[in-house]
Amino acid sequence: MPDDALLSLQLDHVKELQTRYESALADHGFDSLLIASGAAPYRYGDDQAWHFQGYGPFLHWTGLTGREHCWLWIRAGQKPVLWLYQPVDFWHANRPLPEEPWQTFIEVRRSQSPEAPLLNDPARLAVIGDPALLGAAVGERNPDGLLRTLDETRVRKTAYEIDCLAHANTLALAGHGAARDAFVAGESEFGISLAYQRATGQREADAPYHSIIGLNDHAGTLHYQYYDTQPPGHSRSLLIDAGVRFRGYCSDVTRTTAGPGESHFAAVIHGLERLQLRLCDMVAPGVDYIDIHRKAHQGIAALLSATGLVTGLEDQDIVERGITRAFFPHGIGHFLGVQVHDVAGKPTPAPEDAPFLRLTRTLEPGMVVTIEPGLYFIPSLLEPVLAGESERYLNRELLNLLRGCGGIRIEDNVVVTETGGRNLTRTP
Template sequence: MSDTELLSLQTDHLHTLQQRYQQALDAHGYDSLLVSSGAAPRRYGDDQSWHFQGYGPFLHWTGLTGWEHCWLLIRPGQRPVLWLHQPVDFWHATPVLPWEPWQDAVDIDTLEQPGAPSLPRVGRLAVIGDPACLTGVAGDHNPVALLAALDETRVHKTGYEVACLARANALALSGHRAAREAFLAGASEFDVSLAYQQATGQREADAPYHSIIGVNEHAGTLHYQYYSTDAPAQSRSLLIDAGVRFRGYCSDITRTSAGPQEARFAALIQGLDQLQRRLCDMVAPGVAYVDIHRKAHQGIAALLGAAGLVTGLDDDAMVSEGITRVFFPHGIGHFLGVQVHDVAGKPVPPPTDAPFLRLTRTLEAGMVVTIEPGLYFIPSLLDPLLSGPLAGHLNPSLIRELQSCGGIRIEDNVLVTGAGARNLTRAGEA
């Protein structure tokens, strides 16, 4: 999609949000809504601030990720009003907003000082955002029922949002390709990170989340947060979970690569990739997301048996005995949007057999979800299994061999369509 087409969709997006927000405000008895963009808090005991990316509802409307101390006023039947903080400052650069078509649908003003603007007559007012930024602002702050209704406005993506998510996927894939090439050339985790950033043109601080880059056994830590600067003696495996933020919208992609001498691990990657594609094909309106999660466990069981990691038990027994949860301990995925783990995913708690599942809804057209099965060799989870009553069904020598490769995760971002699904990630690989 061209930039011109994408920008034209943004105006339609704003009209849709105006309708959705009007319904939410009417349902909860409010005449207007003031949204804070937020501001980066200071680090405790320091004069430096944390990096800032903006509050979800503000990003949903504007996509302006780096703008602090800004405000958006929404009133049913009237044009939104956007106040941009533009201080006179010789210490920092003041951001400049380039003109785009969506600005014709919004009244834009500026503020030199932090703090809420003076408002016209707005009736009963709700104000939402970081409570630290709302001190002294008139109105009802963060009313719980209204916030829940506004979260629902983000569940079904507009055409503009889908286009942004697709672009975020395409940009991230260029980084994943560069990361794999760096790994195969023997790079350290730090150098893999640099290769990813160079290819995407995005600073780590501006990414939608801290990239997970685990080489060898580090791939077995689900949210591994460090980057070793030492090149590995042998590059056995790479797990990279990294995305890009485009106009506020996030991609969240994971790929796993095997080193040239790791035939067994490469076969497991291929098997998990085939399973992951089948799970993506399950995405469709009317499908309970937890059913995809449970189908993933059946697939993991089949893969464990085929690889000889577990013997003497059928797939159902591996699941019922909890063996698959040792190798695949997290949920199958989550909603995706202006937040990586987007809101409104758990109207009911996850079931006891999937305690870490972040999405418990039945899928509907317009939702965007991640599908991310994994197969890991995590000592703290495997050790009790290897010393327990089921130990005789495990292949400890093969497990020990594969532990130095850490684990596998493969993750795509998938749009639920009216008839099935559109894989935004694989489309970018074609």
């Protein structure tokens, strides 16, 4: 049961959203807004649906994940109205709605119909949600300008949102500890996944994303999606990227662990973690997030030199030759909120030297970002370097030794404060 302080913050949160949304509606010439929670689509040629979590703006207001066919009506100067879909049904259960203070601000009505409600005097109405599920709802559907403005309302988190994100980190850390213990005990990827779910008390289907759990060379596939049910003959490494949803809000945490006897790999992990903490310390108002990404590449270059993976080059030359991108091919992170890769992160395109970067903004108080440098031994990325003019600078013997460990990623969630940053993962 959430504590009174969190529930009070949630009431403040929805009041703040009312102000932000009223301003957005006025700026775009609308009088009211109807938000559809959405519903899970059915699999093609099947009578089973995909698992459902919810549409971002609906979660931003309510935190009610998994609630299909619900509708939220926002009007200037009036209480929002939430239609909660609760059909009389002997096939499925209706999840009860606990009484909480936010319901004094939002009027809750029950509905047995999945269709959009009939609205009294909606005036100029906008309707947003999955176009396939808006049905016969009247109003202008998904107006681009309004949607962009509403995305901006999610960029700077309220105190309630930050508390939810912090708690989601606390829960995830318990899972990561259990996963590490399972790895040390010799469990398979599947067994490690079960240990994580048991410790977090969360089904994987309800997690913010499919957990990445890779042993040995599987850790070198950035979004590795399978779980071997049998442990490898020798477990050399574990990379687990897994989070938790709490009241709709996501944590996104990655840890890497070296197996017994992997002293070289453990040393590289230690070096990357020191770099990762320095990058987290860069988070502050006024900092260009792209600069953090570029600083990560400089740090990766220094680490490649310090560990002997690359020799005979200055750190800046390692970056300029593109060698660091072969070891660290992704962006340094992204926004975090009710979506793992939260919205409005790229008002400008990613720069040419960081094509996969998901966030290109200058940091401001209230933003929550991930910081996740990596160092991987991916054959398809390293082979072109080893076949090119930079080949003589790479230590093939050490690369061959570490290749079977797959790679390293370390990821924390950091909120931008008025004076710097607060690492929600290290001090949730």
